Amino acid sequence: MFVYAKDRPVEDLGGGVTRKLLAHDGGLMQVEVAFEEGAVGALHSHPHEQLTYVLSGEFEFTIGDETRIVRAGDTLYKKSGVMHGCRCLKPGVLLDTFTPQRLDYLQK
Amino acid sequence: MFVYAKDRPVEDLGGGVTRKLLAHDGGLMQVEVAFEEGAVGALHSHPHEQLTYVLSGEFEFTIGDETRIVRAGDTLYKKSGVMHGCRCLKPGVLLDTFTPQRLDYLQK
Numbered sequence: 155m156f157v158y159a160k161d162r163p164v165e166d167l168g169g170g171v172t173r174k175l176l177a178h179d180g181g182l183m184q185v186e187v188a189f190e191e192g193a194v195g196a197l198h199s200h201p202h203e204q205l206t207y208v209l210s211g212e213f214e215f216t217i218g219d220e221t222r223i224v225r226a227g228d229t230l231y232k233k234s235g236v237m238h239g240c241r242c243l244k245p246g247v248l249l250d251t252f253t254p255q256r257l258d259y260l261q262k
Numbered sequence: 263m264f265v266y267a268k269d270r271p272v273e274d275l276g277g278g279v280t281r282k283l284l285a286h287d288g289g290l291m292q293v294e295v296a297f298e299e300g301a302v303g304a305l306h307s308h309p310h311e312q313l314t315y316v317l318s319g320e321f322e323f324t325i326g327d328e329t330r331i332v333r334a335g336d337t338l339y340k341k342s343g344v345m346h347g348c349r350c351l352k353p354g355v356l357l358d359t360f361t362p363q364r365l366d367y368l369q370k
Contacts, residue, residue, distance in 0.1 A: 155325045155326070155328065155338060155339050155340065155341075156323070156325070156328065156330050156332065156336070156338055157336065157337045157338070157339070158332075158336050159333075159334070159335030159336050159337075176315070176337040177313055177337035177338060177339040178339070179311075179339040179341065180311045180339070180341055180342070181289075181311055181361050182311055182312075182313050182339065182359065182361055184313050184315060184337050184359070186335075203287075203288045203289055203290055204290075205285055205290050205292050205359060207284070207292060207315075207357060209317075215264070217263045217264070218263070220263065220264065222264050224264065224266075225267075226267070227267030227294075228264070228265065228266050228267050229265045229267075229284040229285035229292055230263060230264055230265070230285060231263050231265070231285040231286070231287040231288070231290065232263065233263075233287065233288055234288070249315060249357070251290065251292070251313060251359045253289050253290055253361045
């Protein structure tokens with residue numbers, strides 16, 4: 155039930171993006187995703203609902219047909235199946251939370 | 263879908279604890295809870311599953327029969343119905359995520 159940041163490995167996704175899988179159980183999963191300046195989270199969609207909390211940095215985020223700039227403390231909700239993606243304007247970290255869990259993240 | 267930190271009011275819960283309701287929709291709700299040193303989140307339980315991400319500070323956290331110290335970047339999963347609570351050792355902020363939404367937080 156307790157997951158310590160120091161115990162979690164960092165996975166290099168390439169393109170200036172790394173991921174750290176945090177606490178996950180039942181219907182919830184939390185993941186940190188770190189971006190270098192200019193790195194891109196390509197537009198994609200999935201059936202999972204998702205919240206994104208901006209931990210640091212600055213991002214241009216697209217959800218559906220809306221594109222906006224977000225910074226630390228801002229939060230974004232993505233409903234099931236909606237297209238979304240981002241571009242990192244200033245290096246930073248996003249905290250993604252999914253329901254249900256992204257089982258594809260556990261299959262590595 | 264975009265919720266800006268600057269637009270969200272801070273609710274004083276008393277006892278050195280304040281709360282800021284962030285993005286919430288569908289099956290997810292995110293809330294920042296800020297604690298002064300020594301402030302307590304009394305032991306309680308609810309049917310909602312919950313993740314807690316420690317944004318800052320230091321907390322002594324109890325989940326069920328386990329009590330541990332957590333700091334920035336650490337995450338905690340609380341299953342439905344489990345007793346949990348915390349005591350703030352160094353001032354900081356917790357990010358709580360619930361599924362389903364805490365509808366009681368919307369009734370104010």
